[in-house]
Amino acid sequence: MTTSTMMSHLLLWAGLWLAPLVWAVNMQLGQILPYADCRSQLHATAAASLIGATIAALSGLASWRSARPSSADAGAPDETISFAGNLSGLAALVFTFALIMQGIASMMLTGCEK
Amino acid sequence: MKANITGPATRDTDLERSQLEAELAETWKTPSGLWAALATVDHKIIGRRYILTAFVFLALGGILAALMRIQLAQPEARLIGPDRYNQIFTMHGANMMFLFAVPVMEAMAVYLVPLMLGTRNIAFPRLNAFSYWIYLAGGTLLWLSFALDMAPDVGWFAYVPLSGPQYGAGKRADIWAQMITFTELSALAVAVELVVTIFKQRAPGMTLDRIPVFVWAMLVTAFLVIMAMPAIMVASTSLILDRLVGTHFYNPAEGGDVLLWQHLFWFFGHPEVYIIFLPAAGMVSTMIEPFARRPAFGYLALVMALIATGILSFGLWVHHMFVAGLPRLGNSFFTASSMAIAIPAGVQVFCWIATLWDGKPVFATPLLFIIGFIVTFVIGGLTGVMVASVPFDTQVHDTYFVVAHFHYVLIGGAVFPLLGAVHYWFPKITGRMMSETLGKWSFWLIFVGFNLTFFPMHILGLQGMPRRIYTYQPDMPWHGINLFVSLSAIILVAGFLIFFLNAIRSARSGSVADDNPWAAPTLEWATPSPPPSYNFARVPVVSGSHPLWDCSDGLAVANGLRTDRRELVVTSLVAAEPQAREASPRNSIWPLWAAIATTVMLIWSIFSPWAVVWGSIPISITLIGWFWPKSIPEDES
Numbered sequence: 001m002t003t004s005t006m007m008s009h010l011l012l013w014a015g016l017w018l019a020p021l022v023w024a025v026n027m028q029l030g031q032i033l034p035y036a037d038c039r040s041q042l043h044a045t046a047a048a049s050l051i052g053a054t055i056a057a058l059s060g061l062a063s064w065r066s067a068r069p070s071s072a073d074a075g076a077p078d079e080t081i082s083f084a085g086n087l088s089g090l091a092a093l094v095f096t097f098a099l100i101m102q103g104i105a106s107m108m109l110t111g112c113e114k
Numbered sequence: 115m116k117a118n119i120t121g122p123a124t125r126d127t128d129l130e131r132s133q134l135e136a137e138l139a140e141t142w143k144t145p146s147g148l149w150a151a152l153a154t155v156d157h158k159i160i161g162r163r164y165i166l167t168a169f170v171f172l173a174l175g176g177i178l179a180a181l182m183r184i185q186l187a188q189p190e191a192r193l194i195g196p197d198r199y200n201q202i203f204t205m206h207g208a209n210m211m212f213l214f215a216v217p218v219m220e221a222m223a224v225y226l227v228p229l230m231l232g233t234r235n236i237a238f239p240r241l242n243a244f245s246y247w248i249y250l251a252g253g254t255l256l257w258l259s260f261a262l263d264m265a266p267d268v269g270w271f272a273y274v275p276l277s278g279p280q281y282g283a284g285k286r287a288d289i290w291a292q293m294i295t296f297t298e299l300s301a302l303a304v305a306v307e308l309v310v311t312i313f314k315q316r317a318p319g320m321t322l323d324r325i326p327v328f329v330w331a332m333l334v335t336a337f338l339v340i341m342a343m344p345a346i347m348v349a350s351t352s353l354i355l356d357r358l359v360g361t362h363f364y365n366p367a368e369g370g371d372v373l374l375w376q377h378l379f380w381f382f383g384h385p386e387v388y389i390i391f392l393p394a395a396g397m398v399s400t401m402i403e404p405f406a407r408r409p410a411f412g413y414l415a416l417v418m419a420l421i422a423t424g425i426l427s428f429g430l431w432v433h434h435m436f437v438a439g440l441p442r443l444g445n446s447f448f449t450a451s452s453m454a455i456a457i458p459a460g461v462q463v464f465c466w467i468a469t470l471w472d473g474k475p476v477f478a479t480p481l482l483f484i485i486g487f488i489v490t491f492v493i494g495g496l497t498g499v500m501v502a503s504v505p506f507d508t509q510v511h512d513t514y515f516v517v518a519h520f521h522y523v524l525i526g527g528a529v530f531p532l533l534g535a536v537h538y539w540f541p542k543i544t545g546r547m548m549s550e551t552l553g554k555w556s557f558w559l560i561f562v563g564f565n566l567t568f569f570p571m572h573i574l575g576l577q578g579m580p581r582r583i584y585t586y587q588p589d590m591p592w593h594g595i596n597l598f599v600s601l602s603a604i605i606l607v608a609g610f611l612i613f614f615l616n617a618i619r620s621a622r623s624g625s626v627a628d629d630n631p632w633a634a635p636t637l638e639w640a641t642p643s644p645p646p647s648y649n650f651a652r653v654p655v656v657s658g659s660h661p662l663w664d665c666s667d668g669l670a671v672a673n674g675l676r677t678d679r680r681e682l683v684v685t686s687l688v689a690a691e692p693q694a695r696e697a698s699p700r701n702s703i704w705p706l707w708a709a710i711a712t713t714v715m716l717i718w719s720i721f722s723p724w725a726v727v728w729g730s731i732p733i734s735i736t737l738i739g740w741f742w743p744k745s746i747p748e749d750e751s
Binding site: 016020023024026027030031034035037045076077079080083084086087090091094095097098101102104105106108109110111113114 | 321322323414415417418421422425426428429439440441442443444446447449450451453454457458688689
């Protein structure tokens with residue numbers, strides 16, 4: 001598998017691996033950063049969530065753009081490539097929404113509440 | 115063994131249809147007799163056993179539920195004492211979750227997925243046989259302990275320190291923990307089989323965008339099982355180590371942490387809900403097509419919803435721990451994910467409604483159960499959004515509101531579709547139709563009985579009635595509703611009795627079903643009812659997402675497989691292009707011996723840690739026997 005083929009595969013499925021990965025990392029940050037937020041009155045948790053939401057949205061965009069038949073690899077029919085890209089793009093939307101919700105929650109709390 | 119009719123290395127292209135079928139029947143058959151029945155690796159026979167066993171456990175769990183309702187019908191009832199009541203609600207929960215709900219969904223997949231994919235057997239068929247025997251052993255262990263009045267009494271999630279060495283005297287918590295090991299081992303085995311079958315054994319041409327939604331659902335479910343269940347196996351093993359060896363995983367005095375148990379349990383426990391729900395959602399998406407008489411609306415959205423739900427389900431577990439004292443900001447992340455998961459669930463509901471709206475619905479029994487599912491599951495989903503909110507959850511935590519919520523989600527979201535699925539696939543499995551009249555009676559009794567039984571529990575919860583109490587005082591304001599709930603449960607029980615009666619009666623004397631009685635589009639209906647041992651005489655080739663609707667003049671088929679040995683087609687992951695001919699293992703008694711050896715080791719290890727050392731020797735011997743070459747054609751692969 002050449003580098004360009006691997007890149008096109010990664011982009012095609014980005015919404016299904018990168019967006020959940022960012023969300024999973026942010027879930028962990030959500031357990032760690034509140035302590036820092038409470039001590040320093042930062043909004044690091046909110047910032048992390050919103051940066052994550054941006055990455056998730058971009059991963060969905062990358063998948064959606066890769067769904068065009070012209071960028072498909074020769075190993076699969078155009079419909080299947082299109083399906084994979086659109087599937088990934090739609091899934092990324094759900095994770096973007098979850099990350100935005102987490103970001104909004106982070107802005108409403110200080111991190112000190114028990 | 116009887117020799118094949120033709121010579122070695124005969125291909126299906128060399129044979130006429132009748133000769134081919136005779137040859138394949140000889141190669142793939144399960145001979146008659148007890149020994150052969152114990153040694154079979156036919157996914158259909160094992161799937162049937164799994165389904166039947168799971169429904170036996172459903173009936174047993176239902177009897178326990180009825181006992182609890184009799185006890186709670188009046189204040190200060192003395193039918194059941196507190197110790198036995200603790201065992202009963204623990205048995206009910208553990209039985210329904212670990213012995214019924216998860217296994218029955220995987221059982222349906224064991225039977226159906228290879229047929230829907232157009233292949234001749236599930237991947238790793240001997241592992242499949244092993245998984246059934248292990249499941250049966252785990253269930254038997256739990257119910258034997260109940261019969262001996264030493265059943266677990268620590269609730270289905272067995273929180274420490276209640277289940278730890280300090281408070282959990284005797285072997286009750288150990289039996290719970292080891293039952294977990296049995297059932298999770300079984301579930302993990304089936305999950306691995308399903309992933310490999312779906313990835314590598316699809317019919318040629320069945321690209322990713324042509325996979326039936328039920329199969330997609332089982333693929334996501336299998337990954338959930340693989341990622342979630344190790345957490346509970348680690349938890350139950352470390353609990354046994356605390357109790358038997360004296361480790362301190364959950365002992366704060368020695369550096370352990372009781373909250374670790376809750377994290378480990380719920381990291382498994384919340385995905386568990388989706389391990390039960392996603393197959394049911396897949397069943398609905400697949401069953402709705404022939405009854406709406408059109409393809410399911412939004413195939414892409416349905417598949418996306420399954421995958422997104424599966425992944426998001428790993429970010430919800432702390433909503434079971436909102437009162438455990440974690441930072442509020444951390445909790446809010448789980449509130450956000452718990453509410454976000456409503457999006458893909460809602461997408462599916464709208465797709466099903468759109469399918470019915472734009473179709474020409476035929477209101478047969480399976481469709482009634484689908485509609486009952488949509489109504490009930492939406493109510494359960496809405497109360498789920500309510501308890502995802504920390505302030506609300508804090509108020510209703512451990513009350514009957516939560517009992518009502520999860521029964522709406524689990525019975526509404528899984529049992530209703532499952533009962534519809536039994537009516538739908540019954541003709542394929544048995545070759546006979548279920549009675550429509552009895553089916554409709556059972557649906558209406560179950561639907562009405564369920565809502566009358568469980569909806570008032572929301573009110574009981576809001577009135578402050580806690581879960582897991584064996585009785586209550588007459589001056590509490592719960593008596594009237596409890597009596598109503600218990601009387602309503604009679605209707606629910608009547609519905610299930612009619613369902614079981616219908617299934618037994620129809621299996622014996624139902625009208626004979628043809629190959630495709632619902633005019634459905636998926637591949638399992640392209641083979642006779644019930645299917646022959648080899649599933650398909652010639653492997654189908656797929657050119658659309660609804661093979662039997664797309665090719666009204668007959669399916670294209672692939673040729674070239676050997677008939678003197680069990681052989682199937684391996685295809686590529688994305689495009690399902692044929693890659694190789696692969697042998698499928700023959701029947702073997704070794705999976706049963708391996709399961710017996712594993713059972714002895716696991717039960718022995720409740721009493722002595724040395725069981726793991728000495729018990730591994732017979733297990734190793736059985737595994738060597740399992741994999742030892744037998745000089746049969748399949749070994750050439």
